[in-house]
Amino acid sequence: MSPGTSEHASITSFRAALERLGGRGRVVVLPDSVHTAALAAEALGCDVGAIANSLVFDADGSPVLILTSGAHRVDTAKVAAELDVERLGRASPDFVRRHTGHPIGGVSPIDHPAPVPTYLDPWLARYQEVWAAAGHPSAVFSTSYDELLTMTGATPLDVA
Numbered sequence: 001m002s003p004g005t006s007e008h009a010s011i012t013s014f015r016a017a018l019e020r021l022g023g024r025g026r027v028v029v030l031p032d033s034v035h036t037a038a039l040a041a042e043a044l045g046c047d048v049g050a051i052a053n054s055l056v057f058d059a060d061g062s063p064v065l066i067l068t069s070g071a072h073r074v075d076t077a078k079v080a081a082e083l084d085v086e087r088l089g090r091a092s093p094d095f096v097r098r099h100t101g102h103p104i105g106g107v108s109p110i111d112h113p114a115p116v117p118t119y120l121d122p123w124l125a126r127y128q129e130v131w132a133a134a135g136h137p138s139a140v141f142s143t144s145y146d147e148l149l150t151m152t153g154a155t156p157l158d159v160a
Helices: 010-021 037-044 076-082 093-100 124-126 145-152
Strands: 027-029 051-059 062-069 089-090 119-120 128-132 138-142
Touching: 010 138, 027 051, 027 089, 037 051, 037 124, 051 076, 062 093, 062 124, 062 138, 076 089, 119 145, 124 145, 128 145, 138 145
Parallel strands: 051 128, 062 119
Antiparallel strands: 027 138, 051 062, 051 089, 128 138
């Protein structure tokens, strides 16, 4: 950061959580115009598959966080059957913020008010470096599949 500038409080909180959990990645703030996995990958110079999308779903009223490769779409029927829930639906912005503390587009894999059951797409293991949201729609951080697994306590799950 340059002198005289301040970062959003959610990014500062994320940095503290990352450090507390032993994460070694760097946080990058991207232009506001980078709001899709494809645009983020282009800005970061990586494959879209190396972008870990943090998707919050409403699983029969409870939150579920799925960290999936930017190359995949979550098969909600398949995942609902795997998780033994009746319905895995798109969560509202209020539901997402209430359970993660972050807005849609900025949900990080960590730093939530309370633990959220988390599932990690094994496809991400194909990449040495993975990028995920850092608590704000413009912020991402570098990590690895193994580090994500450790920091989040996620369960690997084929979601596509």
